[in-house]
Amino acid sequence: MKALEQELKQLIIDTLDLEDITVEDIDSEEALFVEGLGLDSIDALELGLALQKRYGVKVDADAEETKKHFSSVHNLAQLVSSYTTA
Template identity: 65%
Template structure:
């Protein structure tokens, strides 16, 4: 799961143009929105599209379940591992 979390961190950095961050600076359990990284709804859309392109996952745009998946990198990794196309 650590490799997948690192891949998602790299995807997040690339998709949102966060060049001043490294994967090591993003804690897997930290919140992605409001606190933590402080991402916003536009960032969520861009990250969702990047996840869909890379892993073939899709989520409802505005649901409580989606908010839970986007809570942290580790939550996203669990969702992608369960529902996405991840190379072994």
């Protein structure tokens, strides 16, 4: 799971053009939105599209579990893992 988390951190950096942030700067348990990394709803849309493109992950923006999945890199890794092992 750690390798997938590293891969997702790099995907976040590349997708959102986070120039001043490295993979090491992102804590897997840290919040991605508002506090923590400070992402916003536009970032969430871009990230959702990137996940769909790369991993085939489909997310429902209005679903309550989507907020949980997008709350941290660790939770995103669990979501992606459930798609790639299914």
